[in-house]
Amino acid sequence: MSLVNRLIASTLPFVPRAVIGRFSERYIAGPSLDDAMRVVKELNQTGAVATVDVLGEHLTRIEEADQALRSYEELIARIARERVDATISVKLTALGLQKDPAVCFDHMRKLCAAARDAGNLVTIDMEDSSCTTATLDLYRKLRREFPGVGTVIQAYLRRSKADVVTLAAEKAHIRLCKGIYIEPRPIAYRDPDIVRANFTDLLATLLRGGSYVGIATHDEILVWHALRLIDELELDRSAYEFQMLLGVDEELRRILINAGHRLRVYVPYGAHWYAYSMRRLKENPNIVGHVLKHMFRN
Numbered sequence: 001m002s003l004v005n006r007l008i009a010s011t012l013p014f015v016p017r018a019v020i021g022r023f024s025e026r027y028i029a030g031p032s033l034d035d036a037m038r039v040v041k042e043l044n045q046t047g048a049v050a051t052v053d054v055l056g057e058h059l060t061r062i063e064e065a066d067q068a069l070r071s072y073e074e075l076i077a078r079i080a081r082e083r084v085d086a087t088i089s090v091k092l093t094a095l096g097l098q099k100d101p102a103v104c105f106d107h108m109r110k111l112c113a114a115a116r117d118a119g120n121l122v123t124i125d126m127e128d129s130s131c132t133t134a135t136l137d138l139y140r141k142l143r144r145e146f147p148g149v150g151t152v153i154q155a156y157l158r159r160s161k162a163d164v165v166t167l168a169a170e171k172a173h174i175r176l177c178k179g180i181y182i183e184p185r186p187i188a189y190r191d192p193d194i195v196r197a198n199f200t201d202l203l204a205t206l207l208r209g210g211s212y213v214g215i216a217t218h219d220e221i222l223v224w225h226a227l228r229l230i231d232e233l234e235l236d237r238s239a240y241e242f243q244m245l246l247g248v249d250e251e252l253r254r255i256l257i258n259a260g261h262r263l264r265v266y267v268p269y270g271a272h273w274y275a276y277s278m279r280r281l282k283e284n285p286n287i288v289g290h291v292l293k294h295m296f297r298n
Contacts, residue, residue: 026247028055029269033071033078036269039246040084047257048265050086051123051243052079055270057091062103065096069107071270073114080118087121089266092135105138112146123173123214126152128181129188136163143172150214154179155199156188164202168209175214175243176203200225207233207240214264216243220252237262 029039040050054071056064072088079086090111096104108124115122124139126132139151150173153160157179167174178195179188189195199222206213207229215226223242230240241262244253256263 029267040086043265044085048263050265050267051089053089053268055268057093062096062099068094076114076118089123089125091125121148123150156195164205168205171210173212175216177216213240214243218249
């Protein structure tokens with residue numbers, strides 16, 4: 001992690017909101033649901049599908065979970081009404097996981113039921129390691145009633161191997177990513193090569209176990225390993241998909257789509273765009289370097 005990027009990230013609270021907004025335009029659809037629908041339609045026209053996330057997490061009042069629920073219900077309805085190819089992604093802390101797990105579970109049941117009735121699917125995002133066990137527990141409770149619900153595994157967590165062995169046996173629907181949160185060394189691997197090796201190992205376990213996997217990475221080394229495994233296992237292209245963040249490595253996105261692979265783009269939107277941008281920049285200072293390059297290039 002670059003010392004320069006760390007120093008710049010530490011100054012972010014003093015950066016004008018407009019500058020952060022300039023950064024966010026590339027990676028966030030916008031503040032409104034209309035913005036999200038516009039971006040999803042544009043992605044669909046290029047051959048990509050989408051998963052949409054209403055920004056907002058780590059709420060301060062449990063009443064905010066009710067608003068998040070309504071926002072997601074509106075999103076599900078709009079996806080169905082406008083017939084775009086998109087699923088939804090949900091952060092449990094936005095629905096009250098850390099304030100009242102029972103309320104969170106009740107809200108998630110309502111969302112999964114609404115998605116099922118609309119012919120849609122829900123993926124439960126993974127957050128920092130303090131939420132991992134609670135997220136997987138809630139996911140399993142929901143899956144008894146909603147078999148299509150999915151969740152996320154982060155390859156940099158040391159516990160993920162054991163989690164994946166169990167999830168693969170359950171033929172779970174999994175988005176596999178490296179992981180972005182800053183975690184202590186006893187919890188997460190820090191060496192990039194080890195994280196890559198673990199990602200590849202976890203992916204092989206999931207694919208061999210019959211899980212449907214969203215291969216979420218912009219790392220072309222990992223894309224290469226994924227393609228190698230797909231060929232080795234002679235997988236049908238309905239058994240997996242690639243996933244990328246909005247605004248990141250659009251050239252690699254096009255390469256994979258043109259090769260006939262299903263590719264899903266993660267599309268965040270909402271009024272909490274500023275807090276989201278600041279959190280992501282602070283959690284991963286390496287992004288700062290990419291932001292600066294992009295700003296100077298433009």
